Amino acid sequence: MVDPVPAPVRGVGAIGGIRARNREAIEREILVTARRHLAEHGAAALSLRAIARDLGMVSSALYRYVSSRDELLTLLIVAAYDDLGDSVDDALAAARGSAEATGADLFSVIVHAVRRWALANPHDYALLYGSPVPGYHAPAERTTGPGTRVQVHLVEVLAGPARSGYHAPPTSNSAALAAGERALAPIMADPLLAGGSSTSLLRGLAAWSLVLGAISAELFEQFGAGAIADPDAYFDAMVTLANDLVFPGRQGQ
Amino acid sequence: MVDPVPAPVRGVGAIGGIRARNREAIEREILVTARRHLAEHGAAALSLRAIARDLGMVSSALYRYVSSRDELLTLLIVAAYDDLGDSVDDALAAARGSAEATGADLFSVIVHAVRRWALANPHDYALLYGSPVPGYHAPAERTTGPGTRVQVHLVEVLAGPARSGYHAPPTSNSAALAAGERALAPIMADPLLAGGSSTSLLRGLAAWSLVLGAISAELFEQFGAGAIADPDAYFDAMVTLANDLVFPGRQGQ
DNA sequence: TGTACATCAGTGAACGCGCGTTCACTGATGTAC
DNA sequence: TGTACATCAGTGAACGCGCGTTCACTGATGTAC
Numbered sequence: 001m002v003d004p005v006p007a008p009v010r011g012v013g014a015i016g017g018i019r020a021r022n023r024e025a026i027e028r029e030i031l032v033t034a035r036r037h038l039a040e041h042g043a044a045a046l047s048l049r050a051i052a053r054d055l056g057m058v059s060s061a062l063y064r065y066v067s068s069r070d071e072l073l074t075l076l077i078v079a080a081y082d083d084l085g086d087s088v089d090d091a092l093a094a095a096r097g098s099a100e101a102t103g104a105d106l107f108s109v110i111v112h113a114v115r116r117w118a119l120a121n122p123h124d125y126a127l128l129y130g131s132p133v134p135g136y137h138a139p140a141e142r143t144t145g146p147g148t149r150v151q152v153h154l155v156e157v158l159a160g161p162a163r164s165g166y167h168a169p170p171t172s173n174s175a176a177l178a179a180g181e182r183a184l185a186p187i188m189a190d191p192l193l194a195g196g197s198s199t200s201l202l203r204g205l206a207a208w209s210l211v212l213g214a215i216s217a218e219l220f221e222q223f224g225a226g227a228i229a230d231p232d233a234y235f236d237a238m239v240t241l242a243n244d245l246v247f248p249g250r251q252g253q
Numbered sequence: 254m255v256d257p258v259p260a261p262v263r264g265v266g267a268i269g270g271i272r273a274r275n276r277e278a279i280e281r282e283i284l285v286t287a288r289r290h291l292a293e294h295g296a297a298a299l300s301l302r303a304i305a306r307d308l309g310m311v312s313s314a315l316y317r318y319v320s321s322r323d324e325l326l327t328l329l330i331v332a333a334y335d336d337l338g339d340s341v342d343d344a345l346a347a348a349r350g351s352a353e354a355t356g357a358d359l360f361s362v363i364v365h366a367v368r369r370w371a372l373a374n375p376h377d378y379a380l381l382y383g384s385p386v387p388g389y390h391a392p393a394e395r396t397t398g399p400g401t402r403v404q405v406h407l408v409e410v411l412a413g414p415a416r417s418g419y420h421a422p423p424t425s426n427s428a429a430l431a432a433g434e435r436a437l438a439p440i441m442a443d444p445l446l447a448g449g450s451s452t453s454l455l456r457g458l459a460a461w462s463l464v465l466g467a468i469s470a471e472l473f474e475q476f477g478a479g480a481i482a483d484p485d486a487y488f489d490a491m492v493t494l495a496n497d498l499v500f501p502g503r504q505g506q
Numbered sequence: 507t508g509t510a511c512a513t514c515a516g517t518g519a520a521c522g523c524g525c526g527t528t529c530a531c532t533g534a535t536g537t538a539c
Numbered sequence: 540t541g542t543a544c545a546t547c548a549g550t551g552a553a554c555g556c557g558c559g560t561t562c563a564c565t566g567a568t569g570t571a572c
Contacts, residue, residue, distance in 0.1 A: 017536075022548090023548085042384075042387040044297040044386075044387045045388070047526090048525085048527090049525065050524090050525095057549070058551065059525090060527075060528080060549080060550075063528090068527085126384035129469070129473075130383050130473075131383030132379075132473055134295040134297045134298045140478075176490050176492075176493040179483070180487050182482070183482045186479060186481065186482055202490055206463055206494040209463050209464075209466030210462050211462075212466045212469070212470070213463055213464070213466030213469070214462040216469065217462060217465070222382065223440070224393060227439055228437065229435070229437070230432070230435070234437070236429045236433060237429050237434070237436070237459075238458075240430055241430070241459040241498060242459070245497075276515090301558085301560090302558060302559075310515095310517090311516065312559080313517075313519095313560075314517075316559095317514085
């Protein structure tokens with residue numbers, strides 16, 4: 001949060017001292033309360049005063065812990081990415097523990113975990129993948145790290161089948177696809193993707209777009225309430241089609 | 254907008270009278286100004302007072318034309334859907350005029366028009382397909398009509414190849430896909446889809462999700478600024494993959 | 507054609523609200539000697 | 540072990556702002572006779 005103070009000249013800072021522990025506890029309380037407000041009213045309506053009120057503090061007291069409303073938003077974004085990352089980690093760990101899983105299975109596990117998390121935390125999802133909060137721009141240096149945890153897993157899963165000899169067959173319009181792959185150069189430069197194929201990255205991004213598009217549509221009720229009788233089955237089908245995109249011609253689960 | 258008055262007992266209402274024409278002109282001015290504010294500040298920051306100020310009116314005067322801020326938002330949504338619909342109509346008309354076009358081409362024409370419109374009107378796009386405006390819920394009876402113009406075209410395009418004998422080959426996980434199709438029953442009941450195939454609807458929705466997901470990612474910079482070197486080429490590739498989804502095994506453009 | 511009257515658009519003041527942020531302050535907690 | 544002092548967390552008042560909405564009003568526009 002905010003620097004505890006320009007520089008502890010003397011006194012204070014005794015790590016683990018009672019004051020430091022109190023401070024950490026209150027920092028946690030602030031974040032918990034802020035997340036509850038986010039869940040209830042959405043990011044645009046986030047109010048420092050309301051949060052302070054809920055904590056039984058005076059609004060100005062919050063400034064001991066948070067330098068501005070924007071910083072609180074940044075903290076919330078980081079917390080949401082972390083929460084989402086944890087959910088996906090847990091789902092993957094459970095899946096890997098229970099059975100030997102193919103890449104296709106794991107792709108499904110990941111995106112199902114994302115959807116479950118999104119349905120449980122719609123405003124957090126909106127904060128990460130919906131329209132930006134007006135007047136706020138996330139500082140990239142603080143949000144990109146936690147923001148890529150899910151993608152890291154996806155990249156891993158995408159690379160799996162390729163390592164065991166699978167390669168996607170050529171598809172219809174290879175000219176457009178080739179140009180699309182070239183556009184990915186800046187991403188391919190990431191060390192995380194070293195040795196990877198831009199073809200599978202392109203297809204992975206398409207699958208990811210499909211899944212996020214489907215989740216957004218469901219969450220924001222773009223087809224109207226009740227248009228889809230069985231959202232779970234519908235999403236399963238979307239995942240199946242997304243999976244065909246990533247591993248064309250390969251049998252899924 | 255607002256009912257001109259409970260019931261014109263006497264006087265007024267002379268259709269085309271100078272006062273009526275003035276009223277229409279001002280209604281237009283309000284909508285234009287509101288759209289400009291939307292484009293500049295986003296929907297959440299939309300303010301009746303600010304709009305009135307821009308129009309050189311006192312804020313209370315706006316209530317002669319609009320019953321509340323929520324109603325203005327509804328008008329903006331309808332206007333945005335109409336604008337988007339017009340863009341797609343124009344693009345289709347131009348494409349049909351210039352050359353004989355296959356279904357695949359028309360799909361591409363439609364979604365490219367959607368993307369172009371979204372890039373030109375990001376806040377309108379966010380209003381329609383992004384996270385909902387906090388505290389506002391669109392009245393379905395006023396927004397669903399204009400909201401389906403694009404979908405109507407898509408359905409038409411999807412049905413085209415089927416009419417000329419094309420049928421999608423079976424794909425990997427037909428159990429999940431079959432269940433997904435069953436979930437579409439409420440949509441299939443729409444007269445617009447009479448005689449259509451739920452298979453192609455399912456695939457069409459997947460393609461639509463893919464495209465909207467890609468547009469959202471681009472607009473809201475979800476991959477970080479500059480992550481994709483050539484957004485046009487990237488989107489072309491996404492459309493190609495989406496197209497493969499709708500017409501699997503069929504050669505595109 | 508003139509006149510009395512209804513309806514309109516727009517004004518200006520006000521109500522009541524909530525917001526982010528700053529600031530001087532008090533009393534408690536901790537630390538150095 | 541005691542004491543003087545630094546630093547802390549939290550208070551309370553205030554600044555300045557903008558918002559949506561209501562209301563009684565004025566003068567202009569239109570209409571019926």
